[in-house]
Amino acid sequence: MSVDFSKIFEPISIGGVTLKNRIMMSPMEVGMGESGGFVSERLIEYMKERAANDVAIIITGSIGVSPEGRGLATQLSCYDDKFIPGLKKLTDAVHEAGGKIGAQIYHAGRQASEQITGLQPIAPSPIPCPIMQGNPREMTEEDIRIVRQKFVDGAKRLEKAGFDIIEVHLAHGYLLHGFLSPFSNKRTDQYGGNLENRLRFPRQVVKSIIESVKVPVTIRISAEEFIEDGLHIDEVIEICRILEQDGIKAISVSAGSYGSLPWVIQPMMIERGFLVPYAEKIKNAVKIPVIVAGRINQPEMVAEIINSGKSDMVALGRPLITDPEFVRKIKEGKQDRIAKCIACNQRCIDNVFIGKHASCLINPRAGNEIDIVIQKAAVKKKVMVIGAGPAGMAAAKTCAERGHDVILVEAMRELGGKISLASAAPGKSEFALTGEYYTREVRALDNINIKTDVKADSDLIKKEAPDTLIIAAGSQPVIPPVEGIEGENVFTAEEIMLDKSFVPNKVVVVGGGLVGCDTALELASRGCEVTIVEMMPEIARDIGLIVKMVLLKELEEAQVKVITGKRLKKVTQEGIILEEEGKESQLAGDAVVLAVGYRSRNVESLKGIVKEEYVIGDAREVAKASDAIEEGFLIGLKV
Ligand SMILES: Cc1cc2nc3c(=O)[nH]c(=O)nc-3n(C[C@H](O)[C@H](O)[C@H](O)COP(=O)(O)O)c2cc1C
Ligand code: SF4
Numbered sequence: 171m172s173v174d175f176s177k178i179f180e181p182i183s184i185g186g187v188t189l190k191n192r193i194m195m196s197p198m199e200v201g202m203g204e205s206g207g208f209v210s211e212r213l214i215e216y217m218k219e220r221a222a223n224d225v226a227i228i229i230t231g232s233i234g235v236s237p238e239g240r241g242l243a244t245q246l247s248c249y250d251d252k253f254i255p256g257l258k259k260l261t262d263a264v265h266e267a268g269g270k271i272g273a274q275i276y277h278a279g280r281q282a283s284e285q286i287t288g289l290q291p292i293a294p295s296p297i298p299c300p301i302m303q304g305n306p307r308e309m310t311e312e313d314i315r316i317v318r319q320k321f322v323d324g325a326k327r328l329e330k331a332g333f334d335i336i337e338v339h340l341a342h343g344y345l346l347h348g349f350l351s352p353f354s355n356k357r358t359d360q361y362g363g364n365l366e367n368r369l370r371f372p373r374q375v376v377k378s379i380i381e382s383v384k385v386p387v388t389i390r391i392s393a394e395e396f397i398e399d400g401l402h403i404d405e406v407i408e409i410c411r412i413l414e415q416d417g418i419k420a421i422s423v424s425a426g427s428y429g430s431l432p433w434v435i436q437p438m439m440i441e442r443g444f445l446v447p448y449a450e451k452i453k454n455a456v457k458i459p460v461i462v463a464g465r466i467n468q469p470e471m472v473a474e475i476i477n478s479g480k481s482d483m484v485a486l487g488r489p490l491i492t493d494p495e496f497v498r499k500i501k502e503g504k505q506d507r508i509a510k511c512i513a514c515n516q517r518c519i520d521n522v523f524i525g526k527h528a529s530c531l532i533n534p535r536a537g538n539e540i541d542i543v544i545q546k547a548a549v550k551k552k553v554m555v556i557g558a559g560p561a562g563m564a565a566a567k568t569c570a571e572r573g574h575d576v577i578l579v580e581a582m583r584e585l586g587g588k589i590s591l592a593s594a595a596p597g598k599s600e601f602a603l604t605g606e607y608y609t610r611e612v613r614a615l616d617n618i619n620i621k622t623d624v625k626a627d628s629d630l631i632k633k634e635a636p637d638t639l640i641i642a643a644g645s646q647p648v649i650p651p652v653e654g655i656e657g658e659n660v661f662t663a664e665e666i667m668l669d670k671s672f673v674p675n676k677v678v679v680v681g682g683g684l685v686g687c688d689t690a691l692e693l694a695s696r697g698c699e700v701t702i703v704e705m706m707p708e709i710a711r712d713i714g715l716i717v718k719m720v721l722l723k724e725l726e727e728a729q730v731k732v733i734t735g736k737r738l739k740k741v742t743q744e745g746i747i748l749e750e751e752g753k754e755s756q757l758a759g760d761a762v763v764l765a766v767g768y769r770s771r772n773v774e775s776l777k778g779i780v781k782e783e784y785v786i787g788d789a790r791e792v793a794k795a796s797d798a799i800e801e802g803f804l805i806g807l808k809v
Pocket of ligand 2 (some may be wrong): 488489491492510511512513514515516517518529530531532533753
């Protein structure tokens with residue numbers, strides 16, 4: 171049945187501001203500001219590109235109203251007039267590109283970074299944030315008055331800078347949500363206790379802003395905190411009703427707080443569109459527009475939400491990092507060509523957590539719009555790419571887009587390489603979208619000649635005589651050289667993932683990185699008793715914060731045992747022998763699964779034949795899929 175996308179393009183008004191369609195760019199702190207909180211050219215180019223591709227309204231990442239209330243050095247600020255010119259440049263750029271722009275105004279409360287601000291965080295109650303682990307001070311009534319005024323002053327500056335709406339951040343455990351939530355607000359005065367009291371300060375802030383600016387004021391709120399003694403949907407509905415009476419013009423629905431971080435920026439294990447039922451409940455209680463976000467990465471899902479009236483608008487965050495043309499492609503009937511965010515978090519929020527600007531595993535150009543423009547090559551070349559894994563496909567796609575003629579040679583029948591394997595793990599099926607996207611794109615380009623089931627060798631290279639050779643032949647599992655490793659009870663993680671019928675009783679997984687953890691979960695889901703053995707002091711060291719939190723919880727729930735700090739010494743008929751500081755111990759298992767990493771495939775026989783030659787991806791150095799795609803893309807720009 172064909173999907174009707176037309177309703178997405180019906181305009182909607184938020185407090186008198188007309189939006190040309192129903193898609194908002196969800197607020198995202200992308201680490202692109204200048205240190206100190208100023209707008210940068212990088213941020214302008216990044217937002218301009220999304221606005222130029224028909225996103226109706228972009229909401230900025232959170233903008234700090236006070237120096238002690240900031241979470242990142244690069245986060246925008248509005249606590250001084252000095253920030254206005256940069257912010258004005260940003261709003262002008264988005265307006266010129268045909269979009270509207272809203273400012274998300276916030277104070278991080280106990281979730282501020284003391285390391286960055288050098289100031290003690292303030293909070294409703296002096297309870298450290300479970301993630302930031304700071305030492306917050308309980309706000310006095312005087313603090314409450316001062317911060318309320320800072321919100322007002324900040325909002326006035328944002329209005330002056332040309333923002334079309336002001337979104338007050340009542341979500342994610344930051345200061346105002348911190349007051350709303352019984353999880354972080356333990357006060358016994360008029361600002362704590364029952365809902366009326368917990369709402370008092372956030373309500374004062376919202377009302378004061380409404381009284382002080384002419385632009386519409388909206389809120390973003392966590393519909394559900396997903397913490398037992400946190401803020402739940404019933405109270406949130408009540409809050410929305412009250413704030414609607416006070417004059418807010420729209421409600422943007424999100425989830426979680428730092429105490430439940432995976433619900434704030436949901437990894438792929440969380441169901442697509444999980445917030446839609448919450449948004450629907452809120453919508454049924456109010457008359458103003460409701461906007462829903464969270465793992466909505468399919469154009470058909472956007473249409474279904476809008477068509478069914480469960481929400482008036484959809485806010486897309488990461489999907490618009492991945493594909494800035496998401497909305498335009500729907501408008502032009504090319505929705506099949508959208509690159510879909512897989513909620514891996516690897517290059518967006520994980521980058522921001524380590525002080526880099528956000529980009530994307532699938533789209534390495536994201537965040538680099540200022541530096542990278544894909545241009546036709548000056549001289550057309552014949553390019554041969556060996557290997558159609560992530561690096562090879564990214565290289566082939568970029569070379570072809572730049573006008574080169576490409577031959578893409580793959581030894582397997584299917585394209586995709588290790589990506590297909592990653593998607594076989596429990597809860598990781600979204601990974602398949604990456605392979606699907608690149609496969610579709612390379613197949614759609616007329617100037618790529620794809621040869622599958624073909625093993626490239628020196629004869630083939632000589633026969634094709636390309637101007638440029640890109641070797642992206644990937645990697646193969648490391649087999650540690652220990653006694654018994656050739657035994658029939660030893661398997662690689664790949665073999666386990668590919669043979670779903672394999673169900674031993676007791677399994678030892680050697681290696682506790684991402685592949686080992688995924689394999690352990692897969693085996694546990696088949697009913698096996700699983701132990702992970704890792705020689706380092708902890709498992710999941712190569713995984714970003716949010717995915718790691720979910721994965722560790724899943725391993726615990728699946729009763730997977732974990733042994734760290736011990737090295738595999740020997741494999742026996744009965745299991746394995748481990749060694750720690752010269753002391754040996756035994757671990758029983760019917761099967762031993764190796765997940766101790768990969769090593770580059772030997773490509774020496776392919777080298778030295780073509781003058782312009784590159785070895786990329788795992789074939790050069792084993793790394794993550796995101797590194798491989800980025801490298802392929804960058805080589806594609808260079809050829
Ligand atoms: C890099 C990054 C930064 C974010 N920063 C903010 C923020 O500043 N304010 C906010 O309300 N939400 C923030 N979020 C949450 C998103 O707005 C969005 O709700 C979430 O990513 C789920 O939607 P999505 O699946 O469309 O990305 C951020 C998300 C990401 C990935
Ligand atoms: S890095 Fe992963 S989660 Fe982030 S935008 Fe790209 S695909 Fe989505």
